[in-house]
Amino acid sequence: MPEPLLSVRDLEVSFATDEGVVQAVDGVSFDIGQGEILAVVGESGSGKSVSAMTLMGLTRSPNARFSGSAMYKGEDLISASDERLQDVRGAEIAMIFQDPMSSLNPVQKIGAQIVEQIQAHEALPDAQARERVVELLERVGIPRARERIDSYPFEFSGGMRQRVMIALALSCDPNVLIADEPTTALDVTIQAQILQRIRSLRDETGAAVILVTHDLGVVADIADRVAVMYAGRIVEQGSLDDIFYDPQHPYTWGLLGSITRVDKPRPARLPAIAGLPPSLADRPEGCHFRPRCPHEFAKCTEVPPLEARVEGGQHLDRCWLTVEQKRSDREVLPGEIGLRSKEGAPA
Amino acid sequence: MARFIVRRIGQMLLVLFAVSALTFLIFNVIPGGDPAVRMAGRHPDPGQLARIRAEWGFNDPVYVQYLKTMQKTFTGDLSSYTTNVDVVDELRKRAPRTFALAIGAAIIWMLAATAIGLYTAARAGRFADRSITILALVGISMPVFWVGALMNYYLGFKWGIFPNGGYVPFADDPWEWFYHLIMPWTALSILFIGVYSRVLRSNILDTINEDYVRTARAKGLSERRVMYRHVLRNSLIPIVTLWGLDFGAVLGGGTILTETVFDIQGVGQYAAESIGQLDVPPVLAITLFGSFFIVLLNTVVDILYAAIDPRIRLQ
């Protein structure tokens, strides 16, 4: 693998709250290279958005504590000053946020909001900036872009707003695009179009894309590599084929359902896994997945490191079971849903 | 937008009618006794009472009384039976003073409150914020006539820093005009500064957590631009509305106390003097004009608000 574009190491984010310290991100490490699409999947609350936002210095709660590093072009984004990050944000690393309904300023015209970003990074006269915006809006599939550039966000549907957000993110040709569930709010056809946009951005500019999603269909469609997050940790990481055809972590099995049934269509959404994710303020020692895992044994009270256990070295996971155990256990799991709660009562 | 304006003006006319009816009721119907006696003031004589009854139609049905009252007020055919002064003339003469007081104070309180609101929001929860919050509460707890009187006594009379009350027309001497108005402006502003700075502070703290502010940062804007362009601007929108409403309220009667204390001789003081003599016609006219002003300004504010915040128009 060539020199990665962005290299995240041991990223930790915690929040001091009334209920105690919430460890939202707990030692996340990954690399992403040019032109690569990394999908990050995991249950709600597993720390996907917080990780992504922290990379851009957008986790701004005064109660937040950070550690770790994120090297981008030889520079650490986590310890960088806000002034330095201002140059990076929008221009080199851009982000599409989870909620398109509230992520645009309600009292500013959408064109002006995009022009603002362009002019923050390039000395471009108004007329040219507007021209670029029209082009961008057309590129993300907004009809009659020249007229709609002076519309307010409330005049757009959710899908249209999400496209505006994408146009905004693409407006300065970023090297890294972080897309936080860009298609969750949209219907299937629009979803497909938007994924197509993201793919063509990657193809045209060679940008790296970090795609946060709940949707395994999307992952299978577009991702080169996959990271699976659980309770603030990456529990498994590998190529698309590694994750889909040779998953190593029991949590991943749960996500995928019965992986042996490759002949069946994959579940579109993450299937429900019995039991609840742990409270981030009070997580179990050792492997966080332990209380919900049917394969728990003594060693699980120690934290399993994220390392390559499968031959080849690129497929990492955090499970103490031997590769042989995993491969045989996941085969015999009953039913379509890989896991049952240990108490035997499905939630 | 045009439809919105038309609808809004229609509503305004309805409210104007209701407001005038209520004013009429307050003075002529709700209290007991003979309305003519009330109009005549403290020392009525029988001949005058008869004339008043005829003029105001107090022997006619209520709707005639209402119409006559409105007619008298709006055609300027209204004079005080206590002082024999033409009320509408008097109001016209005094209005510029009230305007000068109200406009200056509105500008001062908005600017000061914006500065304080920004400052306290930036230091939310810290010592500076807490002490200023208490100070703001002190500000809203002080009666303006008391603060004004003490300012007048100490800053004006005792130490001679400012002129001890009075008003100089702008055309006569702009500097003296300004100099005479500093204390009244300040006294009138204190309460509003207290209220607005607190409202703005909490608006800013709400807005700062909005998703679109995060988007603004993600665009790579400078912190300054994020604060002014996105946070402050959006936080100010509701306050601008409030500002219009309060400005209307101040113009339409909210300066009674300030004018009296500083001897501005504006409309408010006229009201206060008339009240002191229980001279009803001027109080009636001032109440009517004052509330009309407020209703009018409310409408203007609503229309402006719809222009700033396009979402409103849809509702």
Added chain:
Amino acid sequence: MATEPATEFALEGPSALQGEPRRRGTAGMGPWRLAFRRLRSNRVAVVFGFVFVVLVAVCLAAPLWADHVAHTDPYKNHLTDTVIVDGEKKDVVTPDGIPIGPTWQGEFFLGADGNGRDTMVRLLYGGRNSLLIGVAAALITTFLSIVVGVLAGFFRGFTDTVLSRTMDVIWAFPVVLLGVALGTALTLSGLQIGPVDISGRSKLIPILIIAIVYVPYMARPIRGQVLSLREKEFVEAARAQGAGSLRIMLSEILPNLSSTVIVFFPLMVANAILLEAALGFLGVGVQPPEASWGTMIGDGVKHILSGPHLAIVPGVMLVVTVLALNIFGDGVRDAFDPRAKIHLEH
């Protein structure tokens, strides 16, 4: 102060109150206990709440001071009397009309006014009037607001239109102007409604005026809350069980309004006291020879050149009282609306 609480109530009060509706029984005590605990841990609010209680107690004790310390009453003038201060004989009011300043002893503790009346005694009796009017007006406002808000919100439709538009019209008047207009009209000829005949000099006049003027400010948020409450499941459930409108309003809606009312009440009293002061200052509040802090400030301002203490003393009492209520009321609001508190920690 009284000029325009539009601002304060409209923006700060109601936001407090849209919290989860409280269901009696099971979890019923939870939010209340929580709010109470939050309030108790807010030391500033507790201290000022205590200050207010002390002020009320002191004013209630006015007759004790008058009889046993000052040996006079609030109306008696001592124009030609003398008083011994530090063994020196002094006129209560000098021949050229300057009243004595504070003596810091039993008689004329805070000096005298231009009529030779004991300022301290008048201050305490005046305080009784100010507090009485403030609290009584706030109680009536609360009662009327609940009636109007609940009827408008619960029945909607025509009832709502009539009540809401009436509120809008009252709202269109500046508070002081409306108070003054009513005050002028009613002070002149009193109020006769059927068999009730209230004289223009009665303290009921300012109480009623203040109470009515503030109704829209409190009725609006209550109506809003009722509108959302009536859609809640527990109201549906009660209706399904055959409960009538009155029953639902009294036993389902009303209890859920109590936090709103609690949050509003101290602020309402504070504003009522301020408005009373303004009316008193303008001469349409409490009528002489009775006093309130407002009329005392008014007298003091008129004679400020002969002794500023006559204006300062009642003003300070008034400001301390209102400030105590405002700070305490602020604490109550924070306690019931944790959202406001969360901001402090951000």
